[in-house]
Amino acid sequence: MSGKTLAEKIWDAHVVTKGVDGQPDLIYIDLHLVHEVTSPQAFDGLRQAGRPVRRLDLTIATEDHNTPTLEIDRPIKDPTSRIQIETLRANAAEFGVRIHSLGDIEQGIVHVVGPQLGLTMPGITVVCGDSHTSTHGAFGALAFGIGTSEVAHVLATQCLLQHKPKTFAINVEGELGFGVTAKDVILAIIAKNGAAGGTGYVFEYRGSAIRKMSMANRMTICNMSIEGGARAGMIAPDETTFEYIKGRPYAPKGEEWDRAVAYWRTLVSDAGAAFDRELTLDGSKLEPMVTYGTNPGQGVPVTGCIPMPDELDDAAQRRSLFSALEYMGLKPGQPMEGQPVDIVFIGSCTNGRIEDLREAAKLVQGKRVADSVQALVVPGSKAVKAQAEKEGLDRIFSEAGFEWRGAGCSMCLAMNEDKAGAGKYVASTSNRNFQGRQGPGARSLLMSPIMAAAAAVNGRVVDVRDMLN
């Protein structure tokens, strides 16, 4: 029996005109998220063409990439950053786009804000000029990052020309071990399948380990699909999804809610659906992960060692390993446990949600950040920050010696003033360990929030399970 995958169902429901003879399909976009970095040139294009934004009701902007996390009520010091933020505000005002600016309670990282407001829903298409748009796939949406040209196209026409992606099932079965989190699952998937293993595909994460996860954890998984090469990653919606969405500001209400849920329940891959590729992981065998290199596929279990060149498949991988280790100041065969860290960053669209902060706070409660370490907590949104403060998490972090900052992307990409110095090792809950990502010359070690919290307390990479026991 044949059937459709989740991705195919959503795709087919959004085809406006089907491409013939190898041409791309024209697909409709239900939600367009906008931020300051990838939109100014797109609004310029609209202005030059004398066109309005086609669907203001499907477009929403926030400020995140470039915003300061300290003294947010003062003018932004860096003049070009300030101009970029002011440009977004001016464009939003001119075109009539809703915007959540710095200071607004709904301001924050675009991928934290969308779900928080109930804008992200099953079955919709979501785009944003940001590769971590894949986050929204956690709700059973088809969500992917686009460039600025496509931002302009969506603003003007609400459509995109796209080829239907191939489908890739990633099954994670079994019970995750103690201290093993969603972040470890996705880092393990990418380590296994490679940073380019998903190029041309949409991932669908399935299996008992995924089904058990909270929405926050599912978002962590889908968020990093792009680090595995896939523009989109998704998880079929279920009761956990509906429960999360219900009652949020933009969620359907009353009778519309019932109709929506009835439709959402159909959004699963059919039993007979064929995926182009498939990968299965035994969740019970996974361990806390940490990256050692300069792409997110270069990761190992915390109890493991950096690979030796002769363990790798080919010359290109060996070259990649050597250049990564030269940059990172690490050696082949070196154990990851015990690696000193200088900075700890807890935040980002991967791990900046309230659940992430709760887990990290639980671990650091009553402990102290090591003297040699600067540790930052940057909530993913203003609302996450407010909630954390209501729960007293800010005090736990502050008393432990963490800096409690304002919401935004911050040191995940170091566009604002939150930069790690050259040569510094950063234990980071973010998504990319690229060269210079967290500041020129900075060396990122990606890990889960509890692993990062444990690194902060110990001043080095440790196996968090030893602290949880």
Add this chain to the structure above:
Amino acid sequence: MEPIQKLTARAVPLRAENVDTDQIIPARFLTAVTKEGMGDGLFYSWRYTSEGEPKPDFMLNDPAYAGAEILIAGRNFGSGSSREHAVWALTDYGFRCVITPGFADIFYNNSLKNGLLLAPLPEDAVNMLLDLVEEDPTTVIEVDLERQTVTLPDGQEHHFEIDPFRKMCLLQGVDDLGYLQSKAEAVAVHEARSPY
């Protein structure tokens, strides 16, 4: 966007895998609100020391490769961030074509929308090209979009794949917007439908 049919040019070898868009243009150059001058930040951390001095061992700083319009690199080129600034940096610097064994999806889309031709070739062919231009920087390579071929000085020819719609856009120098606007009626019909 400038039409591109055939390119006969010299090439720069960049022997690196997973060249992510943070390397192509670091985030600190993304605060610009226009596309102009983005080439100054191209491969900034590889091109310059922390004091802003050119690093002599980086290929773009080698005078032998000055004026080359083709970039040759390793697999998974353009991974990471969706920043179209990476493409603007490459084109502003003067590149018109990139040849690698494979490109990341978002970078691929962004490039073709800006008239930057991408030619994916088998890894063996790319390695051979890298050897060739490393050995002789004056090597001239011909990239023919109409025929979808990369031709070496000795006449050796390699075929590359490109989607027919994107090929047409590049050959004519047109962008999607006109096509998208011509579909306004179908869009309105779609908008009138509800999924539930």
